[in-house]
Amino acid sequence: MAEKTKLFTRIKFYRIRIEPRLSEPPAWYPPLISVGALILALILGGILIKLAGGDPIRSYAHIAKASFGNIGVISDTIVKATPILMTALACSIAFRMKLWNIGAEGQFIMGAFGASAIVLTKVLPPETSRWVFIPLMMLAGMAGGAIWGFIPGYLKAKFNVNEIISSLMLNYIAVAWVNFWIFAVWTEAGFQMSPKFPLNAWLPRLTDYAQNIPALSGLTTHMGLLFGILAAVILWLVVFRSCWGYEIRLIGDNPQAARYAGVNIAKNTLLVMMLSGALAGLGGMSEVSGMVHRLQTAPIAAGYGFTGIIVAWLSKLNPLAIIFVSILFGALILAGREIQPSGVPKMIQGIILVCLIASDFLLRYRVRIVNTAEEK
16 A cells, blocks of 8 residues: 555656747757658548548558659649749748738739739730740739738838738739739630730740650649749848848847847838748749749639748748748649549648647747656
């Protein structure tokens, strides 16, 4: 009886304590937490697939095969990943400064509109060289997204308006604006799309070079991927290797310290939101020029702006990591067209987002098992 009482007393005095972290965790810890959150999300998704009557292992195996099974589907996966890459980069730079830009979807749409306007308003003659058309479309697309980022940025900097609400509401305005032009001005025979762009306004694709390299035949990966990779590398250099990047990180980590150091928070708020919008706008330009070759109704964005939020968080706002995570989500979207019910990929995305948000708890707090008897 005495031994049982002793054992009970020993167990009784152990408890879990949650403490705020007083210092930054090791560099390897955040990626480990992200991977753990992803694994947990896949396990939870598998449980739901099983409850719905499916086979989780076969479902995940089919997703992998449908996305990476051969060079053709890998190319299609990269095409799906390209706009996600751009919107995720857009979200990452804003989130780095604790600016919650939820308007990447609208900025993407306005970027597509700006690039399309160069073609559809006949700013350049139809016979203009591709290497003149494409840079001008890029500038117009980035300008369209930057303007859409400027609005919530200005409201935040000048009047401290919540950027979550303003940027989110601008998504719906962007949809209505583009729909007006498609239905009323640029419609093709009454359909919900503009006339097709001329070939010299198309981004080059791998299949365009199949005559010289037969192995590239049918591969739809376009130059937008190169834009995304270059943007990721430049953004990484800006954030981690420049004075401006230091200011952005300082404002995000400690606005009061940044203000005390003389950093202009209002100016940086405006610039970062415009840069965020420009990146999303570049994604919209690459989609209309490299993929659909015309301006369509709002589904052209296909939820890329909101998927970019998930990718940015999963990548821990690291621009280089975003490249690889975007490809994984491109695979998930591509495989979704072959999975029944079709809502499974979006369900998995939602579970991943919830797990990522929950995992941030472990980055801000430390869980310890303590012996209360020893504390006394």
